[in-house]
Structures are given as C-alpha cells and as structure tokens.
Amino acid sequence: MTQSFRVAMAAILIGTGAILGVAPSAGSGSQAPTTVATEATAAPAPAQTRVAAVAQPSGLAWTPDTAGHRPVAPNQPSPDPTEVVEAYFRAINNGEYVAAWALGGKNITGRPYDYFVRTFSDTARDDITVRSVVGNTVEVELDATQTDGTHRFFAGTYTVRDGEIVAAHIHRE
Numbered sequence: 001m002t003q004s005f006r007v008a009m010a011a012i013l014i015g016t017g018a019i020l021g022v023a024p025s026a027g028s029g030s031q032a033p034t035t036v037a038t039e040a041t042a043a044p045a046p047a048q049t050r051v052a053a054v055a056q057p058s059g060l061a062w063t064p065d066t067a068g069h070r071p072v073a074p075n076q077p078s079p080d081p082t083e084v085v086e087a088y089f090r091a092i093n094n095g096e097y098v099a100a101w102a103l104g105g106k107n108i109t110g111r112p113y114d115y116f117v118r119t120f121s122d123t124a125r126d127d128i129t130v131r132s133v134v135g136n137t138v139e140v141e142l143d144a145t146q147t148d149g150t151h152r153f154f155a156g157t158y159t160v161r162d163g164e165i166v167a168a169h170i171h172r173e
Helices: 003-020 081-093 097-108 113-118
Strands: 037-040 049-052 123-134 137-146 151-161 164-172
Touching: 081 097, 081 123, 081 137, 081 151, 081 164, 097 113, 097 164
Parallel strands: none
Antiparallel strands: 037 049, 123 137, 137 151, 151 164
C-alpha cells in the first residue's frame, strides 16, 4: 500500500470522523493525535462498536475555522485514481458498504443507500482488472461472481476526483 493511499484513506477516515462527531471539536485545544476509525466487533451486543486507534499521519494538522465548526484537515494530495477504484471494490467484497458508498457509490447509482446495498445481494465477489488510467479516468474490466457460481462480465470507466468516484460508465459484456 503506497504512502499516498494511506494518507488519503486516513483523510477519508478523519473526515468521516468529523462528520460523525468522533473528531475533537475546534475548542478542544488538544494537539494530540485523534482516534477516528471505528470497526464492528464480535461483541455480544450486535450494535456495539469499538474505536480503533489510528495514528495521525505526519503533516496532517487540525486547523479550526473561525465559525467554531469542527476542525478540518488541510488540503492533502488526491490519492491515485486506481487506488480509489480498488479500495471501492475491496470495500464491496468485504461487505463494507458504508465505506464503498463514501468512496463514490453514492455518485454511481443515483438512488438511496439501501438500493446500492441491494445491488450486491446476488454477488459473491467482484474482481477488477485495470486496463488503463488516463488522468482521473480508470478503465476496468469487471468479473462479478454471483452467489450461484456464475459470472457476469462488465467493462467501462470510473472517474475519480478528490479521492472519490464521481462518475461511472459501466456496461455489461
């Protein structure tokens, strides 16, 4: 995993933490690293989660705004478009649909989150092959293995901007 991908994923997690209220508020005055990633555990209560410690990448400083909103991370270099597309499919294959939604699933379907998740109900696994990358456009071939063992093949492009898939043009082959 490249350093730029780790930094980008940390930025996504930090941003998600700020949205969910996990990150410290602007008035906290603390410069300590922030714990932002959550993961489900196999605890007795199914809804129980634990916070996993994630070291803050060097060079990622919190900058409070003057309106008293939650702090924001300074501009970070955008992750490689290929890494974003691969992370998207890795999240789908791991059943991490919230992460896949955040990586761009919300921009692809044009429908609510529940619909997005349902589109994978008959899919056991998605395997992608990156054919080319031109700027922010990643051309892929997709082999979607279905739960019954059959395969569906797709091809097309994903357009990535600022670490998020913003458009997809995928067709069945």
